[in-house]
Amino acid sequence: MGQDLADAVLDALDEPVFLVDLNGGIAFSNRAAESLFGSARRGGTLLDLVEQPHEALIQYLRRCSGTAQTLPGAATLRDVSGELIRFRLRGARTRMEGTPYIFVRCLHSQRDQFPALAAKIRELNAEIHQRRRIQATLEESLRNNEVLLRELHHRVKNNLQMLIGLMAAAQRETSSDEARSILEEVVQRITAIGSFQRLMHESQEIRTISSAPFVQAICDATATTIGDRLRIEVRADDGELSHEVGMPLALILNELLTNAAKHAGGSIGGSVRVGLFSGDQGWELVVHDNGPGLPPDPRNRRSSGLGLVKGLCRQLGASLKAENADGARFVIRFGRQEQT
Amino acid sequence: MIHAEILITTPADPRPVRALAQTDDKGSSDTVGPGKLSVMVVEDEWIVSMEIEAALEEGGYDCVGVASTAREALALAGSARPDLVLMDIRLKGNDDGVEVAKELRNRFGLRCLFISAHADGATKERAAGADPLGWLPKPFSAPQLLQMLAAVNSELGQK
Known part of the structure; x- marks a missing residue:
């Protein structure tokens, strides 16, 4: 394949492609790369595009230089407008006119191979996250309501106990047999209400x-x-x-x-x-x-x-x-x- | 379907007698003779404690005093050495009656009859370490309290 044909093929790709030497020096960049990072990058170095620190990218290029198999990697590069974009890298050793180079494809993280599927997955993930948050809120609310219900039952029973105490005290104080008898009946009624209240509290229904x-x-x-x-x-x-x-x-x-x-x-x-x-x-x-x-x-x-x-x-x-x-x-x- | 019979009897002499053999914190046994059964009340609601005291007096028990906090309960138990304790669960200042009951059991060999609106399974399980004499759920009337105490006294007297 001639050089012109090779350049034409690389220019036809959507993603930025670089041919760099072992130090990251850019020997070739396709049209997508120049569009995104500027034509001035040709002759520059890939390290100029990457956010500090450079060590991770250098390590990656070294690993790529050791194999003709494509190796995965990742880097955050700054485009011509200064925006930082996260890329998935695919790099491998290649040779051109007898000189070793590293061929690097920059796949846009968001430009997935299956964009509709990826978007759906992202949507589902967001929904799961949202549902988990709602579930946690509901569980918290349920726990609070259980505590509140228990507290209410407790207060009702304690208040009934105090009513019984007040009635019994009045019963002891009165010298009237009729009043004593009536108060005793009232205590009995409150006790019956209390028994029902306890059953209601203990019931699972x-x-x-x-x-x-x-x-x-x-x-x-x-x-x-x-x-x-x-x-x-x-x-x-x-x-x-x-x-x-x-x-x-x-x-x-x-x-x-x-x-x-x-x-x-x-x-x-x-x-x-x-x-x-x-x-x-x-x-x-x-x-x-x-x-x-x-x-x-x-x-x-x-x-x-x-x-x-x-x-x-x-x-x-x-x-x-x-x-x-x-x-x-x-x-x-x-x-x-x-x-x- | 349930079928049950309840027999209510009024004993000729309802006054309790001392029927407890106490074991103190040093493990020594102190068998006490007949007399008034002494009871300590741990309850933070004044009206309720007043009613309990009156019921105890009416039933022929010796109420040694009322405590409303853990600290008061431990101090009163140490000085008055009652035969048993009527213990509420939720005490003043968020003190926990179950923990106080365990402490009373450990320090003085005292056992409690719990009187509380908190008589659920989880609380009973938590209180097992205090070896409770029984549970009287609130609200209760004076006759219910005295009947419970009579049953406790009778059970302890048989041991």
Whole structure:
């Protein structure tokens, strides 16, 4: 191949190409190289184009001079406008008219062999990076919310404890038996709310609690506070109760147990059966004691036990049936549609 | 489905008797005779501690005092040498009741009944080194506290 033909081929390439001696002296540069770095570079040295330090490029040229196989390298070169451009280098030893040279191709880092693919990869990398950042932010936010939720539960339980303390202190201070009795009932109600709050905190579900442990916990809490001799039998189907249902139901159950303790608890062998059953139509709560039964005209104040039960049943959209059946028997039915 | 029975009884004499055999930090045993069970309270909420003190008095226990920090608890335990401790988890000044309980166990051979809103599995696991007598989750009522103490006293008395 003649020299003119060789020059024409090299000039046809897109990327800058240099033919340099072992010291980096430029013996030839193609049209792309002259366009980018200036024609004055011919006769100059490749080292003039590279950013300091030169050692890396010198080492690279030395390695290239030892082989006819193309060796990869990289350098940041300054173009004619002074802008620094990062190039991937491909260099190999060659010989021209008996003189050894190094043939160096400068491949633009951004001018990839597969530009569309490279652009897509860059886009995907950016997206991955962005998603990782969002994920880290979300995880941090989740951790903060968990701490906040735990703190809120803790504060609620502590505040309920303080309420109980205040009520109990008032109970000790009063000389009125009626006031003492009323305050004791209030403490019982707060304790029932506290038991529900604890179950809600312990539950892994965000909207529901398990029915069987719920009934057991309320019975345990109320039983401890009642203090009379009373046997409580508990039967509960497994299922899920929504938090909206749980709180009023805890108070209803507490009131009915307290009522049972008042009327059936005084007698020997006093007992109450508590059942929470799940059916096609919804739930049924049954509280049945073996006391003397309901009085003909029970007190019906809104804040009295039965008044509270009625009001909370209305809140739940539940039906309430109170009857005498070898003792007082209360049946409360509520649908699943309330569990939202 | 669950099926359980709860039997509530009111004992003829609910007053507790000393039923603990204490081991101090030197490993010596000090078996104590009948008398009031002495209890130290570690709680930083004043209203709550007041209610606990009243409940203890009502239940026939000897409340040796209330501490609200780790430092106060260790000092009071050293001077009063109670039979057991009612311990909250989160104390004044960010002191940690679990760590205080472990220290009380190591120094004085004292065991704690934890009374806390922090009664989750992770906290219980962390407190295992203090060999706790039990856990009473907040909120609790005075009868619940006394029932728990009676159970603890009875269990310790059988050992």
